[in-house]
Amino acid sequence: MILRSLAERELIRAIRKDFSKPGKDLILGIGDDAAVIKAGEKSLILTTDVLIEDSHFIRTLQPPYWLGRKSLNVNLSDIAAMGGTPRFALLGLGLPPTVGTRWVGEFFTGFKSSATEASVLLIGGDLSQAAAVFISVTAIGEGRTIIRRSGARSGDLIFTSGSLGDAAGGLRLLRKGFKLGQAKRADPLLKAFLDPVPQVELGLRLANSRLATSMIDSSDGLSVDLLHLCEESGLGAEVELGRLPISPQLWDFEKDPYPLALHGGEDYQLVFTVSPAKYTAALALSKKIAVTPIGRMTKAKGIYVIDQNGKKEILPVKGYQHFKSR
């Protein structure tokens, strides 16, 4: 989960180039949703995400219980995007004296509730004072079949789980003063932002069935996440605007929800590619959560969006700058 996505991409590219080297037991290093190391017969999947006050969250908008859940769940989403099963977590926490013990208690209650749901054990951490809340979670999962960002082939269909743009729509409502439990139509959007659900079961099914050729979670916004997938797979992509799964709730609150669906981010859905031959099998996965084909991978580089009139344009790659320091 990243803020100034493009500047950061430059920095990550430099770091990756500098630090990339093969190593004993290293299956996959920097550059995917998570790293993978060999551990006996299995692979261990490791990922770390930071959540910084006023960059990734605003304390006055996000109650600590939900923040505790989200700080673990965004990491579990990275494990899901590799096709893994989350197992363990470590938590680094910087806390200003102003937060108080009640805030901390509710944060940990939330963290624990999502850990329990996912059968994840908190095995270590570090706490310290800080000027603003800083949360750093490392999650460890395991898997047998690992789905990378780099496996897509030209012609593969692009799918996304769930709906897109709900989280960004929910944040807009939070900013307008909406609160959970006040308006029935608003709640699913608020929930999407406050309490995203990592798609662990779907990721696992996609890995075990070997249906997905590549996969990423939609944390930075579809345009940014697709760019990662395209870069790693050495391909381009076409997205059909009319196919984007947009929830009725988002339509209720947004005249034009497409920018949110394309660039809003924080949805933590799985975006994955499937060979055309497996189209029907992929659709049949929609048991717990719908999966929707939204486009295809292309040999030609570049990411394009095709609007409802069939007009094809370059898709600008941008993540929304949700918070002041973004």
Add this chain to the structure above:
Amino acid sequence: MILRSLAERELIRAIRKDFSKPGKDLILGIGDDAAVIKAGEKSLILTTDVLIEDSHFIRTLQPPYWLGRKSLNVNLSDIAAMGGTPRFALLGLGLPPTVGTRWVGEFFTGFKSSATEASVLLIGGDLSQAAAVFISVTAIGEGRTIIRRSGARSGDLIFTSGSLGDAAGGLRLLRKGFKLGQAKRADPLLKAFLDPVPQVELGLRLANSRLATSMIDSSDGLSVDLLHLCEESGLGAEVELGRLPISPQLWDFEKDPYPLALHGGEDYQLVFTVSPAKYTAALALSKKIAVTPIGRMTKAKGIYVIDQNGKKEILPVKGYQHFKSR
């Protein structure tokens, strides 16, 4: 590495109680220098440490190159304190726009230099904007014989590697305006603070030889770290002031170096216990770095210090509040 050690201990105790439960593949959870999980035939050792600007470091005093090294090395010290070999690291980084690319470049150069020295691979991370620099490192090591904090027996001798108080003495000099390379007598102290060396080889030898019954690294100050060891082992301790290894350089700059040696912290030496029968074998370990017996574990609870006149007093447990937000 922890600031308000006592308040934090309360919080950690509550979290530990709340999160402690046995789990498949979990060998050791919250409460030691690192967690241990089963991974095939080996054990994986996992630890996370946060370094927060103005809590753990001051940007104007610590050049980014040294900070990069230290942010990895304090984690490797935790792996060393379990008797493990460091293998991998993940890095979470919050950076204010004011730091600039040069600072970031030098930080990564430092991080890489210590990673290379220790044969550690950086396998993942997350970068974000923040109001102040926040560094979170997760290190992963492996080991066969794991040395816990809890294994000490009454009568065991307490050893420390290296000398104590140098890092705290070095910080005092930095605050007075000393810089590396300006004064020959000051450099070892400055280095001890800016660039602590994780005692990986010693930790490994202590584990493989099964000489140490318990072990911790001295990050918070001997008094705090001994308290951890005593609590986990269900014992007390006596420390002989006259035996504390204090460097000639620290004597040069401090009239009374004992408070720094007892409470200064940030030394990242290994504090370990050895059965009296293995006293000579333990002393013989002093190949790369000296090890010194400084006291013994006692059945009676409480930590006492015996001064040069044989007077025995309770050792106050406190870590120094080095920085303003501590």
